[in-house]
Amino acid sequence: MRNTSSNRLPLIMYILYSAIALIFIAPLLYISVSSLKPDLQIVSDMSSIKGFLPYGDLSLSNYLSVIQKMDFFKYFRNSAISTILTVIFGTLINAMLGYSLGMLEFKGKKLILSLMIAMMIIPTEAVIINRMLIAFHLKMLDTMTVLVVPALAYPMYVFLFYSHFKGMPKELMQAAVIDGASYEMIFTRIMFPLSQPVIATVAIMTFIRRWGELLWPTLVTRTDRFRTLPQAMRSLFTNSYVYWGEIFAYGVMVTIPTVIIFLLFQKPFIQSIAMTGIKG
Amino acid sequence: MELHSEAIKMKSRKSVIGSRYATSTRFTSRNSNQGQARAAWLLGSPALILIFVFMLLPFIMSIGFSFTNKMLVQNINNPLRWTGFYNYQKLFQQKETLTAFLNTFKYALMVVPSILILATLLAISVNNRIKGIAVFRLIYFSPQVVSTIVVAIIWWFIFSPSSDGLLNSILESLGLGSRTWLKDPKLALTCISVMSIWQDIGMQMIIILGGLQFIPQELYEAATVDGCTRFQKMIHITLPLLKNTLNFVLITMTIASLKLFTQVYVLTEGGPQNKTLSIVYLMYLTGFTRSQVGYSSAMAVVFFILVLCISMIQNKLNTED
Numbered sequence: 001m002r003n004t005s006s007n008r009l010p011l012i013m014y015i016l017y018s019a020i021a022l023i024f025i026a027p028l029l030y031i032s033v034s035s036l037k038p039d040l041q042i043v044s045d046m047s048s049i050k051g052f053l054p055y056g057d058l059s060l061s062n063y064l065s066v067i068q069k070m071d072f073f074k075y076f077r078n079s080a081i082s083t084i085l086t087v088i089f090g091t092l093i094n095a096m097l098g099y100s101l102g103m104l105e106f107k108g109k110k111l112i113l114s115l116m117i118a119m120m121i122i123p124t125e126a127v128i129i130n131r132m133l134i135a136f137h138l139k140m141l142d143t144m145t146v147l148v149v150p151a152l153a154y155p156m157y158v159f160l161f162y163s164h165f166k167g168m169p170k171e172l173m174q175a176a177v178i179d180g181a182s183y184e185m186i187f188t189r190i191m192f193p194l195s196q197p198v199i200a201t202v203a204i205m206t207f208i209r210r211w212g213e214l215l216w217p218t219l220v221t222r223t224d225r226f227r228t229l230p231q232a233m234r235s236l237f238t239n240s241y242v243y244w245g246e247i248f249a250y251g252v253m254v255t256i257p258t259v260i261i262f263l264l265f266q267k268p269f270i271q272s273i274a275m276t277g278i279k280g
Numbered sequence: 281m282e283l284h285s286e287a288i289k290m291k292s293r294k295s296v297i298g299s300r301y302a303t304s305t306r307f308t309s310r311n312s313n314q315g316q317a318r319a320a321w322l323l324g325s326p327a328l329i330l331i332f333v334f335m336l337l338p339f340i341m342s343i344g345f346s347f348t349n350k351m352l353v354q355n356i357n358n359p360l361r362w363t364g365f366y367n368y369q370k371l372f373q374q375k376e377t378l379t380a381f382l383n384t385f386k387y388a389l390m391v392v393p394s395i396l397i398l399a400t401l402l403a404i405s406v407n408n409r410i411k412g413i414a415v416f417r418l419i420y421f422s423p424q425v426v427s428t429i430v431v432a433i434i435w436w437f438i439f440s441p442s443s444d445g446l447l448n449s450i451l452e453s454l455g456l457g458s459r460t461w462l463k464d465p466k467l468a469l470t471c472i473s474v475m476s477i478w479q480d481i482g483m484q485m486i487i488i489l490g491g492l493q494f495i496p497q498e499l500y501e502a503a504t505v506d507g508c509t510r511f512q513k514m515i516h517i518t519l520p521l522l523k524n525t526l527n528f529v530l531i532t533m534t535i536a537s538l539k540l541f542t543q544v545y546v547l548t549e550g551g552p553q554n555k556t557l558s559i560v561y562l563m564y565l566t567g568f569t570r571s572q573v574g575y576s577s578a579m580a581v582v583f584f585i586l587v588l589c590i591s592m593i594q595n596k597l598n599t600e601d
Binding site: 025 | 313315316317318319320321322323324326327328330331333334335336337338339341342345352402405406410412413416417418419420421422423424425426427428429430433434435437438440444446449453478482483486487488489490491493524525528529535539541542545546560563564567568573576577579580583584587588591
C-alpha cells in the first residue's frame with residue numbers, strides 16, 4: 001500500500017509542477033511563437049491551443065520590420081552601454097560601501113547604516129523629479145552620464161553587501177592585517193573576490209532594473225540621441241491598428257539579453273536570494 | 281557635492297591624526313582603527329556621495345518644496361514663495377488624493393496576502409529533491425527576469441479590451457461574452473494585482489524556500505517518530521520556524537506594493553475613472569505632467585511617513601512575539 005502510493009507520487013507531482021509551470025511560462029512562450037507569425041494568423045489562432053504551436057507561415061519578417069521602423073540598433077546600443085556601465089560601477093561602489101559598513105569600524109557607521117535603511121523606504125519615483133532638477137543643474141541632461149551615474153549607488157544593494165560582509169569571518173581580515181595588508185587591499189584582493197554570489201545577485205538585479213527602466217530615461221533625454229530601448233516601444237504603436245506581431249518581436253528582442261545574463265549566473269543568484277530572508 | 285567630499289576628507293584627516301575616538305575603543309589596535317576609518321571613508325565615499333546627491337538631497341528638497349508653491353516651470357506671475365502648510369491642507373482635502381491612497385491600500389490588500397500564501401505553498405511544494413525540480417523552480421522564477429515593459433506587453437495582450445485580446449477570445453469561444461478588463465473601472469485594479477502577483481511570486485518563493493531549507497531535518501524525523509501528520513508538522517514545525525522569513529517577505533512586499541507605479545504607468549495611466557490611480561503615480565502626475573513640484577513634494581513626505589509607520593508597526597509586532 002505504502003509502496004504503490006510513493007511510486008505513483010512523483011508522476012502526479014510532475015503533472016502538478018508542469019501545470020503550475022505553464023502559468024508562468026505560457027505567456028512568454030505564446031509571444032515568442034506568435035512573434036514568428038503574420039498578424040492575421042496571430043488573431044485567428046488566438047482562442048485555441050494553436051496559439052502555442054509554431055506552424056503556418058513562419059518568418060522573421062516581424063523582427064525585420066521592427067528593426068526598420070525604429071532605429072533599433074541605436075537604442076539597443078544606448079541601453080546596452082548604459083546598463084553595462086551601471087552594472088560594473090554600481091556593483092563595485094555598493095560593494096565598497098557595504099564592506100566599509102560590514103567589516104570596518106569607524107565613527108559615524110551607525111548613522112550611515114540607519115540612513116541606508118531609511119533611504120530604502122523612499123521610492124525612487126517619489127524623488128525622481130527633484131533628482132531630475134539636480135541633474136539639470138549639474139548640466140547632465142541628454143548625456144550618457146545621466147543615464148548611468150545617478151543610478152549607481154542604491155541603498156538596498158549596499159545593504160545586501162553589508163549583511164554579506166558582516167557574516168564574513170573576522171579572522172580572515174585579522175590574518176591579512178598581520179601579513180601587512182591594508183584595509184583597501186583586503187577588500188580588493190580577498191573580500192571582493194570571495195563575494196561572488198552577492199556580486200551575481202546585485203549585478204543581475206541591477207541589469208534587469210536598468211535594462212527595463214523607462215521613467216528616468218524619459219525624464220532626462222530631450223533628443224533622440226541617448227534614448228533607450230524601452231522608450232522606443234512607443235514608435236510601434238499607431239492609433240488605427242495594433243500590430244501584435246511586431247510588438248511581440250520587439251518584446252522578444254528586449255528579453256533575450258536578460259535571459260542570457262540570468263541563465264549564465266542563475267545558480268549563485270538563486271542561492272543568494274534564498275539567503276536574504278534568513279538574514280533579514 | 282564638493283562640500284560633502286570636503287567633509288569626508290576632514291573626517292578622515294581627523295582620524296589619521298589620531299583623535300580620541302579611534303583610541304577609545306581598543307588601545308592596542310590604535311593604528312588598525314585609524315587605518316580602518318581611513319579605508320572605510322575612502323571606499324565608502326563614491327557611493328555615499330552619489331546617495332547624498334541623488335537620493336538624500338532630492339528628499340530634503342521635497343521637504344523644503346512641500347512648504348512652497350514650487351513649479352517645474354515657475355510662472356512669472358506666481359513667483360516662488362513660502363505657502364506654509366497649504367499643500368498639506370490641500371492634500372487632505374482633495375478627493376483625488378484620497379482615491380489614490382484608497383486604491384493603493386486596496387492593491388496592497390489584494391497582492392500581499394495572495395503572494396504570501398501562494399508563494400509559501402509553492403515553496404513547500406518545490407522543497408524536495410525530485411529530479412528536475414531545479415528547472416521548475418527556475419520556470420516559476422522566470423517572470424522576474426523579464427523587463428516590466430515586456431510583462432506589460434504580455435498582460436496588455438491578455439487583457440486587451442477588444443475581441444483581439446487573449447482572455448476575450450477565450451471567453452467568447454466558450455460563449456461567455458467579453459469584458460473590457462483594464463478599461464473596466466470595476467476590474468482594472470484587480471487586473472493589475474493579478475499581473476503583479478504573477479510577476480513577483482517566484483522571487484518570494486525562492487526567499488521562502490531558503491528559509492525552509494534552513495529548518496533542521498531532524499525535527500521532522502522526530503515528529504514522524506512521534507506520529508505527527510503532515511498537517512501537524514506544518515503547523516507546529518514549519519510555520520513557527522519560518523516566521524522570520526515570512527515576516528521579511530511581509531515587510532518587503534508591503535513596502536513594494538505601496539510603491540505601485542510602473543504597472544500603472546505602462547498599462548492604465550491611472551484610469552479608468554481614476555480607479556488605478558496610485559499614490560506614487562499621482563505624485564509623478566502632479567509633479568511632472570501638472571508641473572506642481574511643491575504639491576507633489578508634500579505627497580512624497582506624507583507617503584514617506586506612512587511607509588515608515590507601517591514598517592515600524594510590522595517590526596514591532598514581530599519583536600513583541
